[in-house]
Amino acid sequence: MPRSQKNPTGSSGRSGPKVKSGCRTCKIRKVKCDEGKPSCYRCSSSSRVCDGYGVWGGDGHLPSRNATQTGVKLAISRNKTRPRNEKYANSKFGQSESQFCDFPLGCTGADMKMDNASLSTTGQWEIGPVPMSLVEFPAAAHERGVFFWFQQYTVNKIPGLFSFKFWSSLLPRACYSEPAILHAVLALTSAHKYEQLETTSSLSTDEKFTLEAYGKAIHCLRTDFGLKSNTSLKVILIACIVFVCLEIVQQHHATAITHLANGLRLIEQLERSLAAEAQPLFDHHEPEGLIFQMFLRLKLQVNMLGYCYDFSSYINNSLSAYRIPGRxxxxxxxxxxxxxxxxxxxxxxxxxxxxxxxxxxxxxxxxxxxxxxxxxxxxxxxxxxxxxxxxxxxxxxxxxxxxxxxxxxxxxxxxxxxxxxxHQEMLFDYQVERFLSILTYAINTITISAGLQEPILPEATAKMQKSIVDIGWIPVLYYTATRCRVARIRLHAIRILELTSHREGMWDARVAAQVAQEVMRIEEAQDPYQSCLGDTFTLEMIPKRKELKTPTLGASQRVSNIQVIPPDEPWGMIGFMCRKKHNNSNWEVIWKENDPISGMWLDVV
Missing domain, CATH: 1.20.58 (Methane Monooxygenase Hydroxylase; Chain G, domain 1)
Known part of the structure; x- marks a missing residue:
């Protein structure tokens, strides 16, 4: 039996001294904990559920280096850990996050190395090195296989192009110490492994596993909801992020938005707690900063869909004071x-x-x-x-x-x-050069993409979902197609969206193209593809100046305040709402839904 799993007390009962460290179950029972990882011997020997130590170890702190090394080992990367560098340990707040963790974009699982520098320069936040082999993972064989898939494939694929330390460091280590986060990650990975091609009445084995893991995560979170500490709040927020990503992958967008709204309210609680302790929320060397950065990215997704979710005024004021570095x-x-x-x-x-x-x-x-x-x-x-x-x-x-x-x-x-x-909609006519610039960079990206190779082995991704949880170019092309009234530019943006096969977070290129095309039809009173521009250009052709005719649409023809209603299931019904101001100053609300069978847009009364 490993030393960390032996009972150090040699006796049972509640007469021992009260300890500040240990798993949550032993704390609640007021018994001494041997601090075995990932579950202590006292809990496992008495058939109890060990509720773990928190991402930051017993008593709200990170586990010590020795405690991590003597515990049960979990694989996070196939490579040896990067030796700790003194310049990392001595870095101060305000320096670039890239000094700590900036992996090459598109790196493979074999190339990615875990950054074992601490998330913070303060001792109380230090994370010990992550063990490098899957030795005694206390779970069923299928769960071990799913977790292995997460660390080899999902953690590299699902964050998208701009992966950062939340995915490469904080989340894997949270899985090691937090059962709730581990089960949430297992659910996310199981859902991400396979594309759901059609809706069936019966659940597949993978769908059943996803539901079971989700239920276990919710069960484990009950303890965190009851403790009401900063540590528990961080665990809940990380789990909330994973739940949002899970619903995004499953294309349950309404549920994802609900989870996100709840998480934004909890972020305000964390902000008030940190403000009382004079700690910054935006330090991206701290777990709180990584959590906030992830919520910021998710919030921007729904903002671009037209939803008015926002942070508290205190957080927004702090964002405004965040200074741009010189380089x-x-x-x-x-x-x-x-x-x-x-x-x-x-x-x-x-x-x-x-x-x-x-x-x-x-x-x-x-x-x-x-x-x-x-x-x-x-x-x-x-x-x-x-x-x-x-x-x-x-x-x-x-x-x-x-x-x-x-x-x-x-x-x-x-x-x-x-x-x-x-008169915002009319002001967009003065931004044609910016819209043309957006389109030009998109065309450059198409040219570059021809030589891209997927940073994961092809056999591993044959059935994997073509989705990431971060945004790329889809929302920007949609913004161009719906705000720019130069027909040549907006039609080109729609065509690029139609040929984009992947999903970016809550943004599906197919949905974005359909909504933009219908908006263009409403404003111009004709099908965009029936115009004279229909087949006069290819995707790689940058528009010429003579093609950029000044928009002739009047204010009463233009729509504003577009809110996209994404489907809540694969191949479900999509919709959008917008407003149009008529010449008599009265506003008309337009609500459309797209029939997934016929492809026709229907008015919602």
Missing amino acids: FLSMLEARKYMDILISRAFELEYLFQKACFRERAERGLKDNQISLRSDLDLWLQAFISSFLQDKAASNNWNKVAYNILRMYHDMAYVMAETCLSA
Whole structure:
């Protein structure tokens, strides 16, 4: 029997001294815990469920280095761990996350190495090195196989192009110490392994396993809900993120949005707790910062769908104070700051729309708009001066990341320029150069993609879902197709969406293309493919200046406030809502649903 599983007390009963460390079950029972991993001997010998030690170890702290090494081992990577570097240990808050963990975009499971530097420079947060072999995983053989799949394939595939330490470090280590998160990850991995091609009346073996793992995760979370500590709150938030990703993979988008809304409310609780302790929420070397960064990415997905979910005013004010560095050390760092800028643009638009007196609101928010535009200029200056384009020259995945970030910068600038006007839809006509730039970077991405290779073995991905949980170019192309009124540009964006075969988070390229095409039909009163532009260009052709005719659509023809209603099951019914302001100043609400069988758009009364 391993030393960590022996009963150190030699006796039973509750007469021993109260200890501050140990598993949650032993704490509740007020007995001494031997701290065996992943379940202690006292619980397993008495047929009790060991509720684990938390991501941060007993008493809310991370497990010590020795405790991790003597515990049961779980495989996180096939490679040897990276030796700890003194410059990592001595880094201070404010330095780039890329110094800690910046894997090459598109790296394989064999190439990826776990970063065993601490998530924080403070001793109380230190994480010991993760054991490297699957020795005595206390689970059924099928669960061991699913977890192996997660660490070899899912953790590399599902985050998308801009994976960061939440996926590569925090989540795998949380699985090692938190049963609730482990079962949530098993459910996510099982759902991600196979594409659901059709709806059947009976559940497959994998679907049953997914439901069982989900139920076990919920059962284990009951303890965390009862403890009401910061440690338990972080466990719940990580599990919430995994649940959102699970519903996204299963295309249960309404449920995913519900989970996300609940998580955003819990983020406010964490923010208040950290504020009381004078700890920053945005330190991306801390677990809290990684959790917040993941929620920020998920929030932006639903914002782009047209849903007005937002952080508290305190968090938004803190985001506005987040300064752009003079240079980015990686694509990942540039993406982190771009997410913050886009979130600020959405906040400005929401504040303006909620204001009762538009003129007063426009004056009050003008300074914020000027600040946002200035920060977008600083972001582009830092992006160019970092020579990231030159660094990406030898790696096609990095080239794709470069083009997508430039697409997002152009979109964010259009948002910043148009967010504080009651005539927003007409202002988009002054942003044609930005929309053309977005389309040009998309065309460059198509050219690069021809030489891309999937960073996972083909035999492993033959039946894997063609979905990731992060966004790429789909929302930007949709934004271009619905906001730009130059027919040549918006039709080109729709065509690219139609030929995109994967899903990005809650964004399905097929759904985005159908909604954009119907919006174009409503505004122009004709089928886009029946126009004279129908077959005059290929996807690789950048529009010429003579093709960019000035839009002739009047204000009363244009729709605004588009909200996409994604399907809540594979191949389910999609819909969208929008508004149109007529010449008499009356607003018309348009609600459409698409019949998945006939493909026809139907009016909802």
